[in-house]
Amino acid sequence: MRATRQRVRILESLSVLCDHPTAEQVHRQVVATDPTVSLGTVYKALDSFVAAGLITRVAAADGAARRYDADCSAHHHLYCPDTQEIIDYRDPQLDALIRDFFATRQLSGFQPQGFSLHITGTRPRLDDGQK
């Protein structure tokens, strides 16, 4: 994959936007440092990144726009319907628990490759270092 100026800027912006931005939000961030980058390019670049496995699309139940997640390490999501916030949640113990569960319980015909737990709840304030 070619390292064009635009793509580098977009990747930079993704790391700045540590939440789960929409394509539009990524574009706004990119334009702040490089006003010539077009929204179409952002869409194309994000597609490329997803195809390359650099980022993932987040499954947002509500809200119209798709969102992207710059962080590809396995993690889970806390979702607050009130604020539309999506917060990363990491917990190795939880991962192990689920992984062990599927190790013993075969899903016939389905080969699990990964999983992500979406936890819905209210008033997210992860004021400890949980994130």
Next chain:
Amino acid sequence: MRATRQRVRILESLSVLCDHPTAEQVHRQVVATDPTVSLGTVYKALDSFVAAGLITRVAAADGAARRYDADCSAHHHLYCPDTQEIIDYRDPQLDALIRDFFATRQLSGFQPQGFSLHITGTRPRLDDGQK
């Protein structure tokens, strides 16, 4: 909520479409039995149903359109990126496992209300009664 002809038809269609249809697919199904129902009405009715808790929106990572799930009982999703299929997966043991986990581990500031596990994998063929 008023039980209009259109809404009844839409609910019927949702139960026929046991997978996770888009608004467009619901509309096609409804029109098959009642050609006068408009797409706009389908959107409005689906919104009402979601607000009333009768159905939920499914978090589809890929694909442009939102999808709806007529089944509100707690369940998980098997997702195959190749076929874009979303398959319901139910497992009380898994539910208990996760519920117990969060019972002991408090997320500070976040009050979990529900959860859903999204399992990504390949070639789903749940040829047993797992579904």
Next chain:
DNA sequence: GTGATTGCAAAATCTTTGCAGGGAC
């Protein structure tokens, strides 16, 4: 030089909205 990538703008999708008329209660 070659082929992937960009910018632009138009098109295609998907969803929401406004409003007058109609139906459920």
Next chain:
DNA sequence: GTCCCTGCAAAGATTTTGCAATCAC
């Protein structure tokens, strides 16, 4: 009768696409 709901069509929002020019390699 009242107020919510419908149909329609237009608007809005989001995403994709085509193509000539440009850039990374």
